[in-house]
Amino acid sequence: MGREWLFSLIPLTIGVACLGIGTYGLRRAALLRRKGVSAVGRIVRHEVIRSDEGATFYHPVAAWTSPDGRAHEHSSRFGRGSVGHAYRVGANVTVRYDPEQPRRFEVVGWDAKTVDLVFTVLGSVFTAGTVIVLLVRLLTL
Numbered sequence: 001m002g003r004e005w006l007f008s009l010i011p012l013t014i015g016v017a018c019l020g021i022g023t024y025g026l027r028r029a030a031l032l033r034r035k036g037v038s039a040v041g042r043i044v045r046h047e048v049i050r051s052d053e054g055a056t057f058y059h060p061v062a063a064w065t066s067p068d069g070r071a072h073e074h075s076s077r078f079g080r081g082s083v084g085h086a087y088r089v090g091a092n093v094t095v096r097y098d099p100e101q102p103r104r105f106e107v108v109g110w111d112a113k114t115v116d117l118v119f120t121v122l123g124s125v126f127t128a129g130t131v132i133v134l135l136v137r138l139l140t141l
Helices: 003-035 114-139
Strands: 037-050 056-065 071-075 092-097 105-107
Touching (some): 003 114, 056 092, 056 105
Antiparallel strands (some): 037 056, 037 092, 056 071, 092 105
């Protein structure tokens, strides 16, 4: 086995990175389901992010007040290419947040665990596939 095994580091690295991102997101969602508190919030604006390819993503910024009277305003970690009527500026939304770290929150209906699930599955497939190929190569030498 020469240096060609080095090329297997590319899908392995991509797999481990995707697996890490997806697992982080799923754990975050599980934490919010367990410890999260719901509050009525309002979309105050959208942070607009433009990619190098010209795509535009809108991240809603939600504002809400916790039961202790503190005001919170944070941007969603998920962006979409368009904003539906239910998430326009001024719309009332349900926010689920961690009372210990209010920056860790989700806008119910906007933030979906589907993205994290896709990253986890793809990361698992890339990682497991690469490891299996490397093991087969090592065993058949």
